Amino acid sequence: MTDMAVKPAPAPARSAPAPRPRRRPGGWAIVRAALRVLATLAILFFVLFPILWMALTAFKPARDAFSTAVVFAPTLDNFAAILGGASDLTGALVNSVLIAVATTIVSIPLALLAAYAFSRYRFPGHRGMLLAIVATQFIPGVAIALPFLTLFRSLGLIDTHLALVVVNLSLVVPYITWLLKGFVDGLPIEIEEAARLDGCGQVSLLWRVITPLAAPGIFVAAVFSFLLSWNEFLFPTFLARTDASTLPVALMTLVLPEGVAWGQMAAAGLLVMAPMLIMALLVRKHFAEGMTMGAVK
Amino acid sequence: MVATTVPPPRPRSRMRKHAVPYLHLAPALLAVVLTTVYPLVSALITSFRHWRLNETREAGEFVGLEQYQRVFTDDTFFNSALVTLQFTVISVVLSVGLGLGIALILNNRTRLSALTKALLILPFAVAPALKGFSWRFMLNPDTGVYDQMLDTVLPFADDINWLGDPFWALMVIALTEVWGWAPLIALMLLGGLNSISPEVREAATIDGANAWQRFWRVTFPLLRPLLLIVIFLKAVFSVKIFDQVVTTTGGGPGRATESLNFFAYSQGFTFLDIGYASAVSWVIVLVLGVLATMYLIAMAKQEAK
Numbered sequence: 001m002t003d004m005a006v007k008p009a010p011a012p013a014r015s016a017p018a019p020r021p022r023r024r025p026g027g028w029a030i031v032r033a034a035l036r037v038l039a040t041l042a043i044l045f046f047v048l049f050p051i052l053w054m055a056l057t058a059f060k061p062a063r064d065a066f067s068t069a070v071v072f073a074p075t076l077d078n079f080a081a082i083l084g085g086a087s088d089l090t091g092a093l094v095n096s097v098l099i100a101v102a103t104t105i106v107s108i109p110l111a112l113l114a115a116y117a118f119s120r121y122r123f124p125g126h127r128g129m130l131l132a133i134v135a136t137q138f139i140p141g142v143a144i145a146l147p148f149l150t151l152f153r154s155l156g157l158i159d160t161h162l163a164l165v166v167v168n169l170s171l172v173v174p175y176i177t178w179l180l181k182g183f184v185d186g187l188p189i190e191i192e193e194a195a196r197l198d199g200c201g202q203v204s205l206l207w208r209v210i211t212p213l214a215a216p217g218i219f220v221a222a223v224f225s226f227l228l229s230w231n232e233f234l235f236p237t238f239l240a241r242t243d244a245s246t247l248p249v250a251l252m253t254l255v256l257p258e259g260v261a262w263g264q265m266a267a268a269g270l271l272v273m274a275p276m277l278i279m280a281l282l283v284r285k286h287f288a289e290g291m292t293m294g295a296v297k
Numbered sequence: 298m299v300a301t302t303v304p305p306p307r308p309r310s311r312m313r314k315h316a317v318p319y320l321h322l323a324p325a326l327l328a329v330v331l332t333t334v335y336p337l338v339s340a341l342i343t344s345f346r347h348w349r350l351n352e353t354r355e356a357g358e359f360v361g362l363e364q365y366q367r368v369f370t371d372d373t374f375f376n377s378a379l380v381t382l383q384f385t386v387i388s389v390v391l392s393v394g395l396g397l398g399i400a401l402i403l404n405n406r407t408r409l410s411a412l413t414k415a416l417l418i419l420p421f422a423v424a425p426a427l428k429g430f431s432w433r434f435m436l437n438p439d440t441g442v443y444d445q446m447l448d449t450v451l452p453f454a455d456d457i458n459w460l461g462d463p464f465w466a467l468m469v470i471a472l473t474e475v476w477g478w479a480p481l482i483a484l485m486l487l488g489g490l491n492s493i494s495p496e497v498r499e500a501a502t503i504d505g506a507n508a509w510q511r512f513w514r515v516t517f518p519l520l521r522p523l524l525l526i527v528i529f530l531k532a533v534f535s536v537k538i539f540d541q542v543v544t545t546t547g548g549g550p551g552r553a554t555e556s557l558n559f560f561a562y563s564q565g566f567t568f569l570d571i572g573y574a575s576a577v578s579w580v581i582v583l584v585l586g587v588l589a590t591m592y593l594i595a596m597a598k599q600e601a602k
Contacts, residue, residue, distance in 0.1 A: 039402045040409050047413075047420055047480055050431050053442055057434070066440035107328075114325035121318035129322070131593060136333050138589035140537050142561040143578040144332065147339035150571060154354070170332035173325055202317070231424035233540040234558070238566060248426040251544070262434050269431060273423045280422035287418045287484060 051273065057266035065263040078267035082254075087261065089268055091243075092250030096230055099161055099246060103168040104225040108218060111173055115180035116210060120189075130181075136174040144170055145238035152239060159243045164236060168229045175228065176221040179286070183217025184210070220286050223279045230276060247272050337582065344576040350569035357572070364576035374577065376552050377560035380467065384556060385535040388471040388478070392531050393524065395475060396482025401512070403483065404490045414487065417480035428473040429544030433460060436469055463553035466546050470554055473541045478534075482527050489523040490516070522599045529592035536585055557581050 057065060059074040082089045117123075118130060148167050149158070157163045187210070195209050211218070236249045251268055254261045280287065344364055347357040368374050399417070403410045423431075435443040436459040447454040459465045493516060501515045539558040542548060548555040548563070555563075561581065565574030 036402060036405070036407075037409060040413055043399050043402065043480075044413055044416070046476070047416055050428075050435065050476065051419060051423070053435060054431055066437075068440075068442045068445055110325040110328055113321045117318040117321035121315070121321075123315040123318045129326075133329070134593065134596075135589055136329060138533050138585045138592075139333055139337065140558055140561075140578060140581040140585055141539065142558050142565070142574070143340050143582050144336045146561070146565050146571060146574055146578055147336035147343065149565070150343075150348075150350075150356075151339070153350075167332060169328045170336075173328050173332075177325055227422060231422075231426075233424065233426040233543070234562075237543065238562070248424045248540075251426060251430060260430075260434070265430055265434065269427050272427050276422040276424070277419055280418045281415070284415060284418045287421070287481065 051277070054266045054269045054273070057263065058270045060263060060266075062263055065266075078263040081261075081264050082268050082271070087254060087264055089247065089250050089253070089271075092245050092247045093271065095161065095240075095244050096246040096248075099164045099168065099244070100226045100229040102161065102165045103172055103229040104222050106165065107169060107172045107176055107225050108222060111177040111180050111221060112211070112214065112218065113206070114173075114177045115184050116206065118177070118181045119184035120192075130178075133174040133177055136170065139170075141234035142238075145235055149238050159240045159245075161244050163239050164229075164232075164244060164246070167235045167239065168232060171228050171232065172225045176225050179221050179224060180214065180217055183214050183220075187213050220283045223283045227276055227279055230272075340575040340578055340582075343572055344579050346572050348570075348572040348575075350571055360572075364573050365580075367573060368576050368580055373552060373555070374560060374580075377555045377557050380553065380555055381536055381538070381557045384467055384471055384538055384554075385532055387468065388474045388535045388538075389528055389531045391471060391475045392478040392482055393528055395479035396527070397486055397524070399479060399483035400486035400490060404487060414484070417484050419480075421477045421481045423477065425473070425477070425540035426544045428477060429470070429541035432469055432473045432476070432541075433545045436460070460546055461550055463550055466550060466554050470538065470541045470545055473545070474535065474538070478531055482531065485527055486520065486523065489520050493519050522595070525595045526592065526599060529588060529595055533585060533588050533592060536581070536588065557584075 056070070058078055059076070060067075060069075060072050061075045061077060064072045081087055083093075084090055118126065144167060148163070152158045152160075152163045191213065192205060192209060195205055200209065230246075231248060232246070233248045236244070236246045240246070241249070247268065251265065251272070254265045254268060343356060345359050345361060347360050347364075348355075349357075403414055420428075432443075435441045438444055438458045438461070441459075444454075444459065457465055459469050497519075498511055498515055501511050506514060537558055538556045539562065542554055542556050542559045546554045548559050557577070558581065561574050561577040564570050564577055
């Protein structure tokens, strides 16, 4: 009360034009904003152009494949050629799908169980095993592919789906275990405690409580698992060159003695990348932390 | 004692106490051991044995360290080590530098930035093998769209046969990597930039720091642990470069783009010298082991904060 009385009358301040704390966007600010927009557009160009160019080339008729023309009569010839036509890649496409699906179906339950153990229990070797899981990502592919090359040769498993699913586990299981651990860490433990008090056993707890709660995480893990096996190139290069070869390796068959069939390559490329681009957009919020195994949150 | 609904904990042995988590871990552990530890050990044993697949089906006699001696006297191995080192430095510098630039440009709340951020992950989702083909196509010295753009801007670029020149061929492979990684690194760094409270920067502004000083004195030090992690991560993946070497140059011109992984691959798969290739692959394991240890230490430090 007394404070108010002491305060000087605000009247003079009001009549005078109040000094604005922020100046109106003047010359500098406009230049800076414009530069920022230009730089952002340059980033968009850098990121998107190779993708758009491949998509465009895929629909170009043969005579335009090498031109930089943006206007042309679109055709599906290239897709016809790789899907049942002269340079058929249908087999590789089917292989890619089968192997990625099988890898995902096998990996998810293993990884979810392990993630749950890492998240909910402390036990001797906890930290060591977690570190080991991160460390597996640093193993060079050749050191895994070479021994499996000789092993699968003697077992008669070279160039089979099974061979690729097995080696893919080395990439996928550690990776999604780490990913799922993050998700299980985020689940409130109270629900589990309540379920246990209600007499829920461990198996039904995992199946009826954890799995539905972790469903969004399982979805993200499935997407990453699919993406990793789909894009894998080194393993099929060593272990499945023909019968079980996947799409990225089968692209090599479009490199012909007379040159690369770029139109068909672009069409096949679109087939390889389009599903992954969609999947990446679906899980984009988890990409940065996903790729670094939780180092960056 | 008063009866409770929860049974009192029974005394258990150490092993039984932890039986539940171990049982949960067992299947994944088995899969990981079978697909990573088994091949690593197997490759180590093979690296001490003579084994050419074109001579014998089974592994031959033990030759001790002979094949490791061969590795370290093999000029073509040293060439691939040097190529890998150059490639790693180029791609780390370009990816992290460009990634940081992208992050700083997009570190605002405009709609255009939000859209760009959402699209940043796209290149990383493209199969690396395909990235190789795509850039090889765009940099075709006669018809490639990037080649023609560059020729317009830089007249001297007209004479460059991108994949036929030893320096540029390695640069092109690095660019395919940078295309995927720089945007991803930008995303990671944007996460870090977000966690820097705006008050810190406002305080610096009030103290009269200009944009340049604010970056080097405030933003950069706070971002440094994250940058370190990103650099190690990119370095590890660069040392493992393989896919794009196969799909752009096949190691050429000459041996100018033969990376370590590609060298091990050609020894094992093309020349069928499994013993020697195993020794080479274990040298790569050790190199990456050093990098991985540094990475894990950097990560542990970051976690401790």
